[in-house]
Amino acid sequence: MPPTEKTTPDTLPRRLSVAPMLDWTDRHFRFLARQISRHALLYTEMVNAGAVVHGDAARFLLKNDCENPVALQLGGSEPALLAKAAAEAAAWGYDEINLNCGCPSPRVQKGAFGACLMNEVALVADCLNAMQDAAPDCAVTVKHRIGIDRQTDYQPLADFVGTLSEKTACTVFIVHARNAWLDGLSPKENRDVPPLKYDYVYRLKREFPALQIVLNGGIKTNAEAALHLQHTDGVMVGRECYHNPMLMRDWDRLFYGDTREPAVYAELAERLRDYAAERLADGRGSILRHITRHCLGLMHGLNGARQWRRMLSDAELLKDNDPELIMRAWREVEKAGRRADTAEAV
Numbered sequence: 167m168p169p170t171e172k173t174t175p176d177t178l179p180r181r182l183s184v185a186p187m188l189d190w191t192d193r194h195f196r197f198l199a200r201q202i203s204r205h206a207l208l209y210t211e212m213v214n215a216g217a218v219v220h221g222d223a224a225r226f227l228l229k230n231d232c233e234n235p236v237a238l239q240l241g242g243s244e245p246a247l248l249a250k251a252a253a254e255a256a257a258w259g260y261d262e263i264n265l266n267c268g269c270p271s272p273r274v275q276k277g278a279f280g281a282c283l284m285n286e287v288a289l290v291a292d293c294l295n296a297m298q299d300a301a302p303d304c305a306v307t308v309k310h311r312i313g314i315d316r317q318t319d320y321q322p323l324a325d326f327v328g329t330l331s332e333k334t335a336c337t338v339f340i341v342h343a344r345n346a347w348l349d350g351l352s353p354k355e356n357r358d359v360p361p362l363k364y365d366y367v368y369r370l371k372r373e374f375p376a377l378q379i380v381l382n383g384g385i386k387t388n389a390e391a392a393l394h395l396q397h398t399d400g401v402m403v404g405r406e407c408y409h410n411p412m413l414m415r416d417w418d419r420l421f422y423g424d425t426r427e428p429a430v431y432a433e434l435a436e437r438l439r440d441y442a443a444e445r446l447a448d449g450r451g452s453i454l455r456h457i458t459r460h461c462l463g464l465m466h467g468l469n470g471a472r473q474w475r476r477m478l479s480d481a482e483l484l485k486d487n488d489p490e491l492i493m494r495a496w497r498e499v500e501k502a503g504r505r506a507d508t509a510e511a512v
């Protein structure tokens with residue numbers, strides 16, 4: 167499903183976006199997300215700029231045509247390398263290139279990028295400028311935290327955003343509304359333990375009204391998203407989209423004014439089956455599990471959700487690589503639904 171209008175960097179539909187998530191938001195998950203929302207802006211996993219430039223670019227940049235609008239997130243801190251990766255990304259058809267300034271993992275810190283770049287604003291400016299020069303038709307954006315370690319003041323955050331807005335053409339700031347604690351917390355803990363401070367993000371929008379400020383972190387419902395949208399230009403949702411992708415089913419209607427009927431479960435199962443059949447046949451090494459592992463949350467909240475998850479993660483069932491497994495699992499969900507209806511009627 168291509169988007170209905172041609173987007174430009176300024177008109178990317180960033181009211182709702184799906185966060186970059188390593189190992190999760192690969193092209194197979196993004197395919198599923200796009201079947202559920204026609205409009206949401208999708209982000210790839212973080213890809214190391216060096217891997218794109220020196221490695222197998224296709225492995226990291228391959229995407230489905232239906233995914234646009236889609237942003238590639240890059241990790242790196244060398245302007246020349248990021249520029250080359252950005253040019254590649256533009257050639258592959260990405261609409262936006264995002265620089266990761268929020269990842270706290272020790273591996274990333276060792277490479278001196280991710281969240282520790284928040285202490286290196288001049289270098290970030292050089293990176294963004296190099297990326298924008300290399301990919302003039304793409305939006306170049308940043309995703310960052312509200313601070314590093316135990317620093318709790320608002321001002322360093324405002325200085326980071328203010329400096330970048332002065333020294334670069336970047337007008338879009340995606341803010342994960344908690345600090346990154348670079349010492350002592352795992353990346354997973356760093357997504358939960360440092361407290362969320364949504365008011366810092368709202369304040370950024372008030373103080374920089376010309377910038378697009380996108381809020382990220384801890385959003386679980388569309389009601390919460392709507393609330394944040396009263397204060398910001400967009401919200402980005404990560405984990406909840408992955409564990410419960412049908413959260414996105416109402417996004418087009420609620421946030422983009424698109425009144426077309428969203429896809430129903432049976433249709434989604436069929437599209438996944440067809441997609442899996444295409445991927446298995448395209449000779450790029452996909453196996454069924456690569457696709458089904460991202461669909462386990464699709465039936466979240468339905469009576470047959472457990473059967474769906476069980477069947478689509480069962481190594482024995484998956485080893486045949488038969489895309490019809492998806493339809494068999496769906497029929498179990500339907501059956502469970504009918505059983506529940508009958509029980510209710512009795």
Ligand SMILES: Cc1cc2nc3c(=O)[nH]c(=O)nc-3n(C[C@H](O)[C@H](O)[C@H](O)COP(=O)(O)O)c2cc1C
Binds near residue numbers: 185239357384
């Ligand atoms: C499994 C996983 C992988 C992640 N990988 C990335 C990444 O590659 N780049 C990034 O900027 N953030 C990454 N994040 C952080 C998310 O983009 C997001 O900022 C964070 O999960 C908070 O949003 P949420 O509460 O809606 O999940 C990751 C999060 C998870 C759960």
